[in-house]
Amino acid sequence: MISIRHLKKVFPNATPLLDVNAEIEKGDIISIIGPSGTGKSTFLRCINRLEDPTAGEILIDGKSITAPSADVPSLRRKMGMVFQSFNLFNHLTVLENIMVAQEDLLHRSKKEAYEKAMALLHTVGLADKALNLPEELSGGQKQRAAIARTLAMDPEIVLFDEPTSALDPTMVGEVLAVIRNLAKQGLTMLIVTHEMKFARGISTRVFYMDQGVIYEEGTPEQIFDNPQKDRTRQFIRRLKVFEEVILPSTFDYMGTVNRLYAFAEKNQVSKRMSRNMLFAFEEMVVQSILNRVSATEEIHMVMEYSGESDGLVIKVEYGGEALNPQDVMDEVSRKFLELATNTIVHNYSGGKNTVELRIR
Amino acid sequence: MLLSFLFLACLILLGCNEPEKPIRSTDLLNDSPSTDSVRDEGEKVMDTTSAVDLKDVPPQFRDKKLKYNSIAEMNKNENLRLGMQTGFVFVDKETRRLLPKAKIDYYKSTPDMAYLVANGKLDGFINDEPVIRYAALENPNLGYIHAGFEPMDIVAVFPKKEKGRSLRDELNTYIEKYRASGLLDSIDNLWLGHDETRKVVDFPKAKEGKPTFKMATSAINPPFEYIKDGKVVGYEMDLMARIFAEMGYGLEVHDVAFESVILGVETGMYDFAVATLSTTPAFKEKNFLSNSFYVSECVMAVQILDEKNVLSPAKNGAASDSAAIVEEGLITSLKSSFVRTFVMESRWKLVTNGIWVTVYISILSALLGTVLGFLICLMRLSKIRIVDAIAITYIRILQGTPSVVLLMILFYVVFARTGIDGVWVAVIGLGMNFGAYVSEMMRTGIEAVDKGQMEAALALGYTKPRAFFKIVLPQAARHFLPVYQGEFISLVKMTSIVGYIAIQDLTKASDIIRSRTYEAFFPLITTAIIYFAIAWFLTRVLTAMQKRLDPSRRRNRLLRHSRTQHCHPRCHSGGATPR
Numbered sequence: 050m051i052s053i054r055h056l057k058k059v060f061p062n063a064t065p066l067l068d069v070n071a072e073i074e075k076g077d078i079i080s081i082i083g084p085s086g087t088g089k090s091t092f093l094r095c096i097n098r099l100e101d102p103t104a105g106e107i108l109i110d111g112k113s114i115t116a117p118s119a120d121v122p123s124l125r126r127k128m129g130m131v132f133q134s135f136n137l138f139n140h141l142t143v144l145e146n147i148m149v150a151q152e153d154l155l156h157r158s159k160k161e162a163y164e165k166a167m168a169l170l171h172t173v174g175l176a177d178k179a180l181n182l183p184e185e186l187s188g189g190q191k192q193r194a195a196i197a198r199t200l201a202m203d204p205e206i207v208l209f210d211e212p213t214s215a216l217d218p219t220m221v222g223e224v225l226a227v228i229r230n231l232a233k234q235g236l237t238m239l240i241v242t243h244e245m246k247f248a249r250g251i252s253t254r255v256f257y258m259d260q261g262v263i264y265e266e267g268t269p270e271q272i273f274d275n276p277q278k279d280r281t282r283q284f285i286r287r288l289k290v291f292e293e294v295i296l297p298s299t300f301d302y303m304g305t306v307n308r309l310y311a312f313a314e315k316n317q318v319s320k321r322m323s324r325n326m327l328f329a330f331e332e333m334v335v336q337s338i339l340n341r342v343s344a345t346e347e348i349h350m351v352m353e354y355s356g357e358s359d360g361l362v363i364k365v366e367y368g369g370e371a372l373n374p375q376d377v378m379d380e381v382s383r384k385f386l387e388l389a390t391n392t393i394v395h396n397y398s399g400g401k402n403t404v405e406l407r408i409r
Numbered sequence: 410m411l412l413s414f415l416f417l418a419c420l421i422l423l424g425c426n427e428p429e430k431p432i433r434s435t436d437l438l439n440d441s442p443s444t445d446s447v448r449d450e451g452e453k454v455m456d457t458t459s460a461v462d463l464k465d466v467p468p469q470f471r472d473k474k475l476k477y478n479s480i481a482e483m484n485k486n487e488n489l490r491l492g493m494q495t496g497f498v499f500v501d502k503e504t505r506r507l508l509p510k511a512k513i514d515y516y517k518s519t520p521d522m523a524y525l526v527a528n529g530k531l532d533g534f535i536n537d538e539p540v541i542r543y544a545a546l547e548n549p550n551l552g553y554i555h556a557g558f559e560p561m562d563i564v565a566v567f568p569k570k571e572k573g574r575s576l577r578d579e580l581n582t583y584i585e586k587y588r589a590s591g592l593l594d595s596i597d598n599l600w601l602g603h604d605e606t607r608k609v610v611d612f613p614k615a616k617e618g619k620p621t622f623k624m625a626t627s628a629i630n631p632p633f634e635y636i637k638d639g640k641v642v643g644y645e646m647d648l649m650a651r652i653f654a655e656m657g658y659g660l661e662v663h664d665v666a667f668e669s670v671i672l673g674v675e676t677g678m679y680d681f682a683v684a685t686l687s688t689t690p691a692f693k694e695k696n697f698l699s700n701s702f703y704v705s706e707c708v709m710a711v712q713i714l715d716e717k718n719v720l721s722p723a724k725n726g727a728a729s730d731s732a733a734i735v736e737e738g739l740i741t742s743l744k745s746s747f748v749r750t751f752v753m754e755s756r757w758k759l760v761t762n763g764i765w766v767t768v769y770i771s772i773l774s775a776l777l778g779t780v781l782g783f784l785i786c787l788m789r790l791s792k793i794r795i796v797d798a799i800a801i802t803y804i805r806i807l808q809g810t811p812s813v814v815l816l817m818i819l820f821y822v823v824f825a826r827t828g829i830d831g832v833w834v835a836v837i838g839l840g841m842n843f844g845a846y847v848s849e850m851m852r853t854g855i856e857a858v859d860k861g862q863m864e865a866a867l868a869l870g871y872t873k874p875r876a877f878f879k880i881v882l883p884q885a886a887r888h889f890l891p892v893y894q895g896e897f898i899s900l901v902k903m904t905s906i907v908g909y910i911a912i913q914d915l916t917k918a919s920d921i922i923r924s925r926t927y928e929a930f931f932p933l934i935t936t937a938i939i940y941f942a943i944a945w946f947l948t949r950v951l952t953a954m955q956k957r958l959d960p961s962r963r964r965n966r967l968l969r970h971s972r973t974q975h976c977h978p979r980c981h982s983g984g985a986t987p988r
Contacts, residue, residue, distance in 0.1 A: 099864055126870035136865035140884045140960045150869040153879065182960055195865075202869060 050075045050237065051096065051206070056105035058091050065091040067261030069105070073239070075205075078232050080248035080269075081241045083258035084284060089241040090133075092258065093208045096239070097128045126154060129199030133211040135191040137183035137198070143170070144179040147198045155202065162201075169197040173227050189220030193227050200231075207231070209240040245285070249273050257281045283353060289316045291352040295334070298344040302335065309352075316354050322361055325389035325408050326352070329363060332382050333404065337374035342367055361408040371397035374404060467708075470552040476532065476712040480507055480556050483532065483709070490514065492522035492534035496668035499689035500535050500707055507556060517666065518629035519544060520924040526710050527551040527927075533712075536630075537563070537685055537705040539601060539644075543632045544710070547927035556709040561687040562701030563633075565649070568674050568681070569696055576622065576681060577697045583652040584700045593648070593702060600632045600644040610642045612662055613654035621659030624649060625679035627667035629924045633685040633703075636664070636921040638754045639762070645683045648702060665911035669821070671696075676825045746931035756922050760939070763918030768943060770835050770914065771901045777840030778900070782847025789852050800848070807845035813906045815842060820910040835907040839900060846896050854889030855881060886958055894951045898944045905940075915939060 056069040065088030073079060081089045094100040096107060098114060098121050107115050114124050138146050147166035151157045157165070170176045173193040183191055192212055199207060209228065213221040225247050232238065232251050242248050248255060248269065255272040257265040257280075265272065265281045276282040283290050291312040293305060309330065313323035330350075338348060349366040373395040375383055386393070391407040463471055465479040477483045489511040493501055504513065514531070516522050523544035525531040535556060545551040565580060567573035587593045599607055615621045626641065628634045634643035641662045653660040663679055670686075673679045674696065687705070688698055751757040788800035807815070816838040824834050858881050866876035908917035919936040923929060956962055 097868060099867065122867075122870045122872050125868055128868075130865075130868040132861060132865060132868075134859075134861050136859070136861035138862060138865070138880055138884075140880075140887065140958075142960065149879070150866075150871070153875070154870045198869070 050077075050110060052106075052108040053096070054106045054108070056092070056095060056107065057103045058088070058095060058100060059103040064261060066095070066102075069258075069261075069263055071256065071263055071266075073206075073237070075237055076235050077254060078238045078252050079240065079254045079256060080252040081239060081256045081258055082243070082245070082248055082272075082284070083256075083264070087258045088261060089258050090210050093130075093210050093239060093241055097125050097130055097208060099130075126202060127205045129202055129204035129207040131192070131196055131199055131207065131209045131212050133214050135183070135188070135195045135215070137191055137195055139183050142180050142182055143175065143186070143194045146183070146194060147201045150198070151201050165201055166197070169200055170194075172230070173197045174223075187220060188216045189223045192216065192220075192224045196224075196227055196231075204236075206237045206239065209238065209242070211241050211243065213242070213244060245273070257284065259284070286355055287357060288353040288355050291354075293350050295339070295348040295350060296344075297339050297342060297346065297348070300339060306330075312352065312354075316356065318354055318361065319359070322359075322408055326361055326363065328389050329386060329406055329408060332378060332386050333374045333406070334365060336382065337378050338365065338367060338372065341372055341377060342369045363404075363406045363408065365402075365404045367402050368400055369402070372402055373397075465555045465557075467553065467555065470554075470713070473552055473713045475552050475554065476529075476714055477554065477709075479554060480709065484508055484510065486510075486532065488512070489532050490530075492516050492525060492531045494519060494522070494534070494536065494667060496670070497535075498691060499687065503558065503707075504535055518920060518924050520547075520629065520631075520927050521929065523548050523551055523710060524923075524927050524929050526712055529712050533709045535707050535709050537633075537687075538708045539632055539705060540630055540685065541708055541710045543601070544927060550713045551710055552713045553708040553710045556707060558707040560704045560706040561689075563645075563685055563703040563705055564688055564692075564701055565699040566671065566674060566682045566686050566692060567697040567699070568677065573681065573697045577699050579656065580652060581700045583655065584702050587648070587652070588702070592651075596644060596647055596651070597703070600647065608637065608642055610640070610646045610650050611654075612646075612650050612660045613658070615659030616657040619657045619659065621661055622653070622680040623661050623663055623678070625663050625665055625670045625673045625682040626684045627670050628664045628921065629667065630685045631924065634683070635924060636759070637925070639756075639758045644703070645685065649683055663911050664913070666909050669817075669909065669911070672821055676821045678821060678825045743931075746926075746928065749926045749928065750922055750931050750935065754925070756925070759913070759918040759921055760915070760935075763913060763915035764939060764943065766832070766907075766913060767901070767904050767915040767940075768947075770832060770839065770904045770907060770912075771897075771943075771947070773836045774839035774843055774904075775897055775900055777836060778843025778847055781840060781844030782851060785844060785848035786851040786855070789848060790855065804845045804849060807842055810842075812839065812842050812903055813909055816906060816910050831907070831910045831912045834910055835904070835912055839903060839907075842903075843896070843900050847893065850889045850892050850896065851885065854885035854887075857888045858884045883958060887955075890951070890955045890958065894948060894955070897951060898948060901944050901947060902940060915943075 051071075051073040053069055053071045053073075056066055058064070058066040063086075065086070069088075069092060081092065083089055091100055095102045098119075102115055105115070106113055109124065109127075113119065114121070137143070138149070141149060144163070144166055147169060148159070148162040151162040151165060152159065167176060167179065170179055173196060175190060175193055175197065178186060178190060178194070183194070186194065196212075212228065213224050216224065221244065225244065228238075228240070229247075229251055240248070240251070250269075252269050254266060255269050256263045257272060257276075259280050265276060265278050271277075272281065273285055276285055282288070289312075291309065293308070295305065306327065309327060310323070312318075313326065318326070334348065334350060342348065346367055346369050351364045351366075352361065353364075354361045375386070375393060375395065378386070389409055391409050392405075394405045396403045463478055466475060477486075483489055484507075487510060489508060491504065491508065491511045491513045493504065493513045493515050495515045495517055501513070504511070511532075516525075516534075519534075519536055519540055522531060522534040522536075523541070526533055527548040527550035535558075538553070541551070541553045545553070565577070567577045584593075587596075626634045626646070628636045628641045628643070630643070632643055633645045634641060636642070641664055646662065650660060663673070665673060667684060670679075670682045670684045671692075674682045685705075686692065687707075688701070692698060751760065785800045785803060788796045789804075791797055791800075816835060819838045820831060820834045862880055862884065863873075863876055866880040867873065871879065904914055905916035907914050908920065913921070915936060919932045922932045926932065
């Protein structure tokens with residue numbers, strides 16, 4: 050139904066989309082997740098041309114909508130969009146908001162438009178607010194009205210741009226319930242969202258967007274339970290990540306320690322755990338590995354902290370010959386390191402050492 | 410407090426003045442030696458005892474106590490304040506030479522200065538003797554003294570072009586013919602006489618095949634030229650009308666501000682000017698001048714100090730109950746002021762016509778300005794740099810130019826030769842000015858509307874222009890209409906400057922009335938009240954429009970409407986309670 054090929058969008062000071070490729074089939078319900086600033090919204094806005102793509106092609110039912118000759122307004126009529134900030138027309142009542150485009154653009158009679166609007170307001174539970182002004186509604190009510198306005202145009206695809214991000218937590222549920230109902234009706238939907246549980250429950254496919262591309266895509270089970278790529282996993286598990294590449298020849302001990310402290314403090318790692326983390330770093334990386342690898346060998350260190358499970362993992366990767374740091378440290382150090390960690394696993398394959406420590 | 414005192418003071422003054430007028434008028438006008446000589450003899454005895462030098466005081470004022478009896482006496486006053494008609498270049502220079510210490514203020518009309526001198530607010534002003542003599546008819550407290558000016562010829566002024574010279578030469582032959590036949594004197598007698606019924610001027614229409622000429626004047630100088638029954642009349646007007654009728658030409662009179670008279674002739678807007686203009690060196694150099702048809706001496710108007718006491722001792726003496734008198738005086742003087750301002754010479758026609766012109770110009774220039782402002786606002790919002798820059802330049806220039814100057818430029822320079830009616834020039838000028846302000850207002854209003862509104866409309870499938878008019882503009886209007894309303898009221902008041910380009914609006918009507926009644930208070934207050942009423946009315950209209958745009962009001966209307974119908978939206982929702 051929609052083919053997106055090599056989509057690229059460049060802003061003067063940022064490039065949110067580098068090279069996006071996707072095929073969307075009729076009836077697909079696609080959740081688009083990913084860290085903020087990775088172009089999820091831009092992607093959606095490119096699809097209905099609220100943003101002009103810098104390069105690439107978007108085909109809808111085989112017709113290019115990025116061509117200069119494309120009739121953008123009629124194309125948008127097939128594609129509804131629900132905005133993060135609702136964007137109800139402030140000078141019109143809820144009822145008029147839903148009727149105005151039907152009358153103006155679909156040339157429905159006032160009666161038809163009215164009946165359609167009232168029917169939709171019933172389904173979103175706002176029939177009694179028909180004559181209210183947007184400013185008199187709560188955030189959740191506004192978003193439900195905005196969804197009704199979009200549906201009144203009988204769109205084939207609905208694009209949801211973070212529909213619940215601007216809402217009070219108490220109002221998120223009512224809006225998600227409305228979207229869930231729509232899903233049952235077989236509408237094609239693209240939903241940019243941060244509500245992971247919702248995305249998992251509703252979607253047929255999930256796009257994880259990062260670094261200007263669709264970084265990983267799959268069924269909700271694949272993405273949420275068994276993500277293949279590190280960034281996906283870190284995002285899904287909400288891991289806080291500290292990453293540093295250490296070169297033995299230019300190693301700045303105080304600098305790295307300070308950054309580790311800052312990382313622990315920022316993520317509210319407990320005192321005991323951050324002490325153990327520093328100890329492990331000191332004993333293993335500084336004392337054992339740094340002294341034994343060649344001066345030009347890069348040591349790649351990643352720390353992942355999960356606030357939910359209160360777990361901290363240190364992963365160290367380095368080349369050279371097989372080197373298990375536990376083997377080269379003295380007895381006292383090893384004892385202490387065992388006290389500070391839950392598990393230590395060393396692997397060597399393809400000329401690469403990996404050590405993974407779970408800090409206690 | 411102060412204001413009410415002023416009010417009372419004015420009314421008492423007016424009330425007292427009324428009965429004496431007929432006596433004074435005869436005194437002044439029958440300037441002949443036979444009537445005056447009798448009194449003169451008696452006065453002279455008194456005067457010699459007081460040892461005041463009265464050689465500069467004309468005979469008819471020698472029995473009055475003047476504030477100053479000579480220019481030398483005026484020169485002794487360190488704080489001398491004089492009035493000066495704007496545009497009197499030669500007289501201005503001479504006055505500064507005569508009275509170097511005087512502080513000179515500039516006024517647009519003689520009647521205003523006459524009023525101020527009679528009430529002691531000014532020490533004096535200089536103008537032609539007949540003008541001041543005429544002003545003294547209406548202001549019993551006004552007299553004059555000789556200021557040592559040589560008598561000057563009053564002439565018509567023509568542009569220094571071939572066309573101007575030929576018309577001048579033609580006119581001269583008639584002036585000489587009239588002088589020889591004594592017609593000049595009889596016209597003079599008519600306009601300085603009492604027979605009001607004969608003071609009528611009929612400007613001739615062109616005979617077939619003959620041209621019509623445009624004559625500029627400034628009808629604020631009775632008896633030479635002034636407005637009576639809504640028409641320009643006066644000695645000079647009568648003379649010109651007669652001559653042009655005899656020549657077979659048409660004559661069109663244009664009443665403009667005095668300082669614009671010569672400007673209009675020089676720019677070719679008018680064919681010649683007749684406005685009590687004297688043969689000054691500057692005129693001789695830059696224009697063609699006709700032969701003299703009147704010789705007048707410039708004199709200094711001064712206040713008569715004891716006039717009130719001399720003439721109304723009985724009234725003051727009997728004033729045992731001053732409050733009763735004040736009250737009686739108030740009502741009668743209000744009445745007489747009203748009659749003088751509106752009823753006499755059917756001056757209400759001037760006022761109603763002025764109101765119409767003011768409202769007409771206000772509304773048309775507001776419409777033009779709004780359309781123009783909208784277009785400039787669109788240019789301002791344009792993404793094309795040069796278009797935006799043009800709009801900004803327009804706005805800066807218009808905002809930085811005084812409206813009066815803009816109007817004068819349009820009238821005397823841009824449209825000078827097109828013959829376009831002054832009202833349209835005013836509409837264009839004020840509209841251009843209004844547009845500059847409206848565009849900025851609209852732009853702020855439009856920019857205050859959230860960008861999401863436009864996006865939502867686009868996402869529904871609206872085209873950009875349609876989304877703008879349907880969704881963005883109505884919301885922007887709610888932001889800028891209150892400011893717009895204020896700016897519109899300023900525009901209404903700003904129309905008062907159109908008098909500069911020869912349009913008789915409400916302000917000009919009040920000027921004309923004041924130049925006839927020699928009264929400042931009543932016409933000015935009435936004019937202020939009328940402006941207030943116009944502004945108030947137009948504000949109400951705009952407020953009503955604004956309310957139509959208010960969505961909550963429209964909602965209530967919808968509600969009322971739907972209550973009477975079956976398909977009330979609430980019915981669908983079952984038991985929902987109305988808000």
